[in-house]
Amino acid sequence: TEKLKYRIAVKMTAADYFRLLTRSHEAGVSPSEYMRECFRNGHVKERLSEEHAGYIRQLCGMANNLNQLARKANAGGFHDERWDCKVAVARIHELITKIGI
Known part of the structure; x- marks a missing residue:
């Protein structure tokens, strides 16, 4: 696998942070891995043009x-x-x- 060499900081509300911890725990992965999977497989709605x-x-x-x-x-x-x-x-x-x- 490719070495992970880039780091980013993300600010989130307490509710989002605890949701991330809960979901990553339920999935059996670290919060970082959970966010990487969301990034790879997730979908973000575009803002209106x-x-x-x-x-x-x-x-x-x-x-x-x-x-x-x-x-x-x-x-x-x-x-x-x-x-x-x-x-x-x-x-x-x-x-x-x-x-x-």
């Missing part, structure tokens, strides 16, 4: 518009807002497709 964050903001705005349309529809009938709702739903589907949800 600026592009995706923009899509989320657009979706929030559309949700607000749909809420306003729903209030209008509840107050005075649905027929006048039907086209606006269809357009909003189509834009939402388009953004969801771009985001990849």
Whole structure:
């Protein structure tokens, strides 16, 4: 096996530290080996890109518009807002497709 020659320091909360100790003990390995295995086999969720964050903001705005349309529809009938709702739903589907949800 390859010699381990690099060392890094990791800060963690007490809860995370004790979770690491518990899980490494349950797995029968050292905390260092447990973290190495997590690094090799684990998965970290990516942060949202600026592009995706923009899509989320657009979706929030559309949700607000749909809420306003729903209030209008509840107050005075649905027929006048039907086209606006269809357009909003189509834009939402388009953004969801771009985001990849």
